[in-house]
Amino acid sequence: MKEIVLIKLGEMVLKGLNRRTFEDVLLKNIKYRLRGLGRFEIKIAQSTIYIDPLSEDTDLDDVCERIGEVFGIVTFSRACVCEKELDDILQKAPAYCKEYLEDAKTFKVESKRSDKRFPYKSPEISAQVGGKLLETCPHLKVDVKNPDVTVTVEVRDFGAYIRCATIRGQGGMPVGTSGLATILISGGIDSPVAAYMMAKRGLKLNAVHFESPPYTSERALIKVEKLLKQVSRYAGSIEMHTVPLTKVQEAMRDRCPEELFTILLRRVMMKISTRIAEQTKSGALITGESLGQVASQTMYALNCTNAAAGKIVFRPLIGMDKQEIINISRRIGCFETSIEPYEDCCTVFTPKHPRTKPILHFVEQAEREANLDELIEEAIQNTTVKTIDFS
Amino acid sequence: MEIHYLDNSATTQVCQAAADAAYKLMRENYGNPSSLHKLGIRAEEAVEEARAAVAQSLSVEAKNITFTSGGTEANNTAMFGAAQALKRRGDRIIVSSVEHSSVYESAKRLSQLGYDVQYIPVDRDGIVDLEALKTLLTDKTILVSVMAVNNETGSVQPTERIAKLVHKLSPDALFHCDAVQAYCKMPLKPKNRGVDLMTVSAHKIHGAKGCGALYIRDGARILPLLYGGEQQHKMRPGTESSPLIAAFGAAIKEANISENMETIKRLNTYALEKLRVIDGVTINSPESALPYIINLSVEGIRSETMLHHLESRGVYVSSSSACAKGKRSYVLEAMGLPDERIDSSLRVSFSKYNTTEDIDALIEGLQSGIQTLQRR
Numbered sequence: 001m002k003e004i005v006l007i008k009l010g011e012m013v014l015k016g017l018n019r020r021t022f023e024d025v026l027l028k029n030i031k032y033r034l035r036g037l038g039r040f041e042i043k044i045a046q047s048t049i050y051i052d053p054l055s056e057d058t059d060l061d062d063v064c065e066r067i068g069e070v071f072g073i074v075t076f077s078r079a080c081v082c083e084k085e086l087d088d089i090l091q092k093a094p095a096y097c098k099e100y101l102e103d104a105k106t107f108k109v110e111s112k113r114s115d116k117r118f119p120y121k122s123p124e125i126s127a128q129v130g131g132k133l134l135e136t137c138p139h140l141k142v143d144v145k146n147p148d149v150t151v152t153v154e155v156r157d158f159g160a161y162i163r164c165a166t167i168r169g170q171g172g173m174p175v176g177t178s179g180l181a182t183i184l185i186s187g188g189i190d191s192p193v194a195a196y197m198m199a200k201r202g203l204k205l206n207a208v209h210f211e212s213p214p215y216t217s218e219r220a221l222i223k224v225e226k227l228l229k230q231v232s233r234y235a236g237s238i239e240m241h242t243v244p245l246t247k248v249q250e251a252m253r254d255r256c257p258e259e260l261f262t263i264l265l266r267r268v269m270m271k272i273s274t275r276i277a278e279q280t281k282s283g284a285l286i287t288g289e290s291l292g293q294v295a296s297q298t299m300y301a302l303n304c305t306n307a308a309a310g311k312i313v314f315r316p317l318i319g320m321d322k323q324e325i326i327n328i329s330r331r332i333g334c335f336e337t338s339i340e341p342y343e344d345c346c347t348v349f350t351p352k353h354p355r356t357k358p359i360l361h362f363v364e365q366a367e368r369e370a371n372l373d374e375l376i377e378e379a380i381q382n383t384t385v386k387t388i389d390f391s
Numbered sequence: 392m393e394i395h396y397l398d399n400s401a402t403t404q405v406c407q408a409a410a411d412a413a414y415k416l417m418r419e420n421y422g423n424p425s426s427l428h429k430l431g432i433r434a435e436e437a438v439e440e441a442r443a444a445v446a447q448s449l450s451v452e453a454k455n456i457t458f459t460s461g462g463t464e465a466n467n468t469a470m471f472g473a474a475q476a477l478k479r480r481g482d483r484i485i486v487s488s489v490e491h492s493s494v495y496e497s498a499k500r501l502s503q504l505g506y507d508v509q510y511i512p513v514d515r516d517g518i519v520d521l522e523a524l525k526t527l528l529t530d531k532t533i534l535v536s537v538m539a540v541n542n543e544t545g546s547v548q549p550t551e552r553i554a555k556l557v558h559k560l561s562p563d564a565l566f567h568c569d570a571v572q573a574y575c576k577m578p579l580k581p582k583n584r585g586v587d588l589m590t591v592s593a594h595k596i597h598g599a600k601g602c603g604a605l606y607i608r609d610g611a612r613i614l615p616l617l618y619g620g621e622q623q624h625k626m627r628p629g630t631e632s633s634p635l636i637a638a639f640g641a642a643i644k645e646a647n648i649s650e651n652m653e654t655i656k657r658l659n660t661y662a663l664e665k666l667r668v669i670d671g672v673t674i675n676s677p678e679s680a681l682p683y684i685i686n687l688s689v690e691g692i693r694s695e696t697m698l699h700h701l702e703s704r705g706v707y708v709s710s711s712s713a714c715a716k717g718k719r720s721y722v723l724e725a726m727g728l729p730d731e732r733i734d735s736s737l738r739v740s741f742s743k744y745n746t747t748e749d750i751d752a753l754i755e756g757l758q759s760g761i762q763t764l765q766r767r
Contacts, residue, residue, distance in 0.1 A: 057649075061583035062450055103559065217427050336454060336624070 002081040007049040026174040073169030079161040094136035100164035106143035111153045173202030181284040182277040189338040190288025197316040199235035206239040212345040220342040228388040255370040258351045267308035274310035290317040295354035392705040395749040400740035406597035409638035416634040441640025462571040462592035463493040465605040469567040469588040470497035472613030473534045480563040481531030488725040516677035517546035532561035539573035545684030554585030575646035587611040598642035602635035688732040701756040709738040
């Protein structure tokens with residue numbers, strides 16, 4: 001029995017004239033995600049994407065798992081392919097639905113006939129298929145209001161399809177349809193979640209990571225690569241820019257008031273990230289900041305940080321509790337990596353009592369006096385780039 | 392004398408790529424995978440690369456793979472780990488009556504510890520009786536262990552159907568599958584097929600002895616056997632054996648299931664054709680067995696005698712399972728074979744390195760053995 005995956009398009013169907021572009025991007029993303037699972041014929045018609053596995057050893061469970069990670073898909077389902085003939089539908093339905101109906105007590109059959117040339121009307125199809133299923137599974141009862149299993153028969157342009165279960169997708173918009181943005185990633189719990197959330201809104205990502213050897217170890221870098229690799233399951237490939245910040249941080253330690261270390265560091269990060277965003281034609285910065293979580297994330301501190309950014313800064317976690325963030329982190333498979341215990345550059349030279357209500361005017365003055373521009377320039381020059389890919 | 396090694400289900404020759412990988416981890420990247428410095432990181436990378444290879448071969452995530460010292464440890468971890476973690480939920484543990492000794496003896500020990508251990512009978516072909524399993528599955532069942540392929544006969548168990556029954560009738564139970572003899576020989580997808588725990592081993596697929604792995608499904612909580620450092624999420628503490636693990640990864644990358652299957656099928660058909668016409672030889676493996684293993688009996692000649700006779704001609708086979716030296720095979724007994732057949736049984740097992748010449752040597756050896764050794 002031939003089985004395929006049918007994807008129903010979500011929010012993007014509403015996008016009017018842009019719809020074609022959205023669909024093209026989604027198709028490209030799906031193809032990219034199915035890499036390594038075999039050969040497929042993928043086509044789109046009537047707001048539905050058909051994924052037809054051509055290789056014999058392709059496992060549809062694996063396909064569904066990957067499809068479940070692609071943004072822009074609200075629901076999808078596995079479906080049994082039938083000839084557009086009632087006899088064929090009636091012959092295949094019992095065998096195909098058996099697995100789903102075995103443990104069910106009640107069911108109903110719904111039919112959709114979008115190909116009006118098909119000689120039976122929807123209620124007739126439902127009645128016939130329902131009768132056949134009752135014959136083969138005598139333990140079942142029909143319940144049209146609240147059935148355990150809904151068997152759907154669709155007669156569409158390319159064929160007829162039987163479906164038994166609908167799987168929820170990630171929702172959101174196809175990655176790339178909203179443009180490119182730059183995530184500042186540290187290796188903690190928050191930034192990968194922020195990256196995931198903005199990718200969900202259709203942004204393609206590149207990433208900036210700051211390292212401070214020997215204060216930070218190569219393992220911290222590997223950890224960030226691992227996190228980005230996990231995020232790339234959803235967000236597609238990510239270009240990672242690693243900026244060596246040791247000299248800037250050492251200069252800051254020697255030249256700045258201790259209580260301002262953190263806020264100054266955040267500002268330097270914003271400045272460098274803005275530059276990298278400009279170089280890579282990225283339109284925004286993304287951070288994992290959440291209001292009040294630490295000293296550098298008070299409203300006052302965020303104001304000072306924000307003033308150093310030359311692009312709009314998306315902070316999708318700003319109003320979220322730590323536990324809510326952790327829940328998402330677990331769900332997207334980042335949590336276990338995020339809690340690996342390696343120093344990152346934000347924890348190098350942390351002040352004992354960081355200023356929680358810094359005043360921009362004084363911060364800028366301290367920054368001018370420290371004269372960090374040359375070192376910042378050097379750090380940007382020495383940035384290395386690596387592409388992170390899920391496979 | 393030329394070597395005709397037909398005992399590949401006991402162990403295999405380590406392939407060149409695996410040996411090279413191990414050597415590199417012993418002589419170059421010899422750091423401790425947990426060390427913070429470069430040498431440690433290089434070793435860790437090798438371990439993680441191998442973990443990803445195991446994961447990919449099972450279509451699962453790397454985080455669900457725990458390396459062990461081999462199949463026996465993985466099986467013990469699954470059995471004792473699940474029994475301990477789930478003891479509040481119930482006390483019944485069900486295993487097939489043809490399991491490898493590392494599952495069988497673990498079950499016996501668990502029975503001594505107070506668990507209610509039950510054995511699923513098998514039919515003439517060595518396949519577990521699903522109806523019998525249904526009657527054994529209760530809501531007090533916490534663990535079911537059935538192997539994917541039997542090590543003595545090659546019988547393939549219907550693990551997918553077993554998994555379904557287990558999860559339907561005993562929702563609290565974990566289903567463990569010892570896949571040592573099936574691994575890299577047939578497609579295995581534990582996650583998609585309802586298997587919660589799966590054991591694999593390196594040295595049956597041209598990796599090194601002393602290395603195996605246990606797949607643990609997300610959310611399947613089992614307790615570790617060993618306690619110590621933070622390695623492998625504390626599921627299996629102790630410095631990872633990076634050379635053996637790297638060798639395992641290299642061996643997996645060289646294993647091509649479908650390509651090898653073609654070779655082995657050809658060898659199997661060739662061997663069966665020749666074996667069937669020898670007077671006094673009976674095939675004990677079922678038709679449906681994995682072609683990697685042929686179990687046979689030679690009428691009137693004790694397994695060991697024939698084994699040594701073949702050995703003297705450079706042909707290496709096994710008398711039943713190598714792990715059950717000298718003892719009568721409980722697997723063949725469970726299949727209901729008469730004692731004479733069991734006492735004269737031999738196991739021939741193939742690898743991709745075998746050729747038809749190896750089989751010719753076996754046939755000649757068996758024929759000359761029958762002529763000289765049989766009591767008249």
